[in-house]
Amino acid sequence: MENSAKSGVFKYEHAWSITQTLEKLVEALRKGWDISISTSGSTGAPKEIFLPASAMIFSARNANEFVGAKPGDRWSLLLSPEHTAGLNVLIRSIELGTTPVSQNESANFTAIVPTQLFRALNGDAQLLEHLQGCKAVLVGGAHAEESLLKQASAVGINCVTTYGMTETSGGCIYNGVPLPGVEIRIGETIELKGPMLARVELKDGFFVTSDLGKIENGKLIVLGRADDVINSGGKKVSLSKVEKALGESFAAFGSENSEWGSALNIATTGQMSDAEIQLVLSVKFGVKALNIFRVAEIPKTALEKIDRQALGKLIS
Structure with missing residues (x-):
């Protein structure tokens, strides 16, 4: 009430x-x-x-x-x-x-x-x-x-x-x-x-x-x-834990996917190769990213939280 x-x-x-x-x-x-x-x-x-x-x-x-x-x-x-x-x-x-x-x-x-x-x-x-x-x-x-x-x-x-x-x-x-x-x-x-x-x-x-x-x-x-957790093919994945594992220059977000339910996507300003990123995700979380996007900047809110809504618009 x-x-x-x-x-x-x-x-x-x-x-x-x-x-x-x-x-x-x-x-x-x-x-x-x-x-x-x-x-x-x-x-x-x-x-x-x-x-x-x-x-x-x-x-x-x-x-x-x-x-x-x-x-x-x-x-x-x-x-x-x-x-x-x-x-x-x-x-x-x-x-x-x-x-x-x-x-x-x-x-x-x-x-x-x-x-x-x-x-x-x-x-x-x-x-x-x-x-x-x-x-x-x-x-x-x-x-x-x-x-x-x-x-x-x-x-x-x-x-x-x-x-x-x-x-x-x-x-x-x-x-x-x-x-x-x-x-x-x-x-x-x-x-x-x-x-x-x-x-x-x-x-x-x-x-x-x-x-x-x-x-x-x-x-x-x-x-x-x-709402930080996505379910990808039956595996629950914390987006913040993915970001922590990959490092400061990364942002993770989910997207609807007919095969997996929710797919994991990565955006980064860093230099780590796609293969290295996928290896970290596979070893630590048992999943792979559907897409890896290279961006100039990770959008953040005024309180320095990753702005996933703005990130989604940026990628699209």
């Missing part, structure tokens, strides 16, 4: 300065307006999500409490406010009575996606120094490889992994543990409940995600997206 909406809606506009955005956001939160965010996930058509002001405030306050932020502490804004992660930084800053800064200034806390962390560790010296100066760095929006997190820790970056989505006001699971007031239930997929939920369809009060997961030693382990 979907929650009923309040009158008044805040929606970020690119033309606004940070000062203007903060002023309008403060007013929206004070009046209890909904926050409107456009999202399409990794696939599917764009949709509008409406988050109650109370949900965003709940998320911001719990994030500040988790990292130990105190009034006067500063967050840096390294993500666009058009997305939940960026808006969360603004609301956390409002809660602390401060204005978010850029990576050119020192900050106590920040939030980034794994791609930004990778870049900081592989040549972006300014970003690296900025992250090293933060007490905690929230890393979310996509799966962060354990090797990347270990590399970050080795150079003094204190990473906190977050799991969530627009429908949950962004991250609501920190380092595998739900924030206070957040409940996890494992059904066919991960299900989440709590004051951070958007005005979306619920099942017994829970939002049903598209992610597979399990609880291990009291922590949530995210195994990947349910």
Whole structure:
């Protein structure tokens, strides 16, 4: 069942300065307006999500409490406010009575996606120094490889992994543990409940995600997206695991096929030969790609997730 909406809606506009955005956001939160965010996930058509002001405030306050932020502490804004992660930084800053800064200034806390962390560790010296100066760095929006997190820790970056989505006001699971007031239930997929939920369809009060997961030693382990798995000739293949096995310059996607049901396709910007690619797929997954496409660029969303919808259009 979907929650009923309040009158008044805040929606970020690119033309606004940070000062203007903060002023309008403060007013929206004070009046209890909904926050409107456009999202399409990794696939599917764009949709509008409406988050109650109370949900965003709940998320911001719990994030500040988790990292130990105190009034006067500063967050840096390294993500666009058009997305939940960026808006969360603004609301956390409002809660602390401060204005978010850029990576050119020192900050106590920040939030980034794994791609930004990778870049900081592989040549972006300014970003690296900025992250090293933060007490905690929230890393979310996509799966962060354990090797990347270990590399970050080795150079003094204190990473906190977050799991969530627009429908949950962004991250609501920190380092595998739900924030206070957040409940996890494992059904066919991960299900989440709590004051951070958007005005979306619920099942017994829970939002049903598209992610597979399990609880291990009291922590949530995210195994990947349910719609990330294709069934090719009776073999279930995880597209994200294929991409991980092949490397950074690869994207995997499925297509309908009369013989196999779903066929595996590969797009790459790399130099690995078709024969080498097929060998990896055969040995590790017991399948072969129907097509291997050479592309100039792998399309990604603003949060650096592979945009499979755009990829399909590019190939066609």
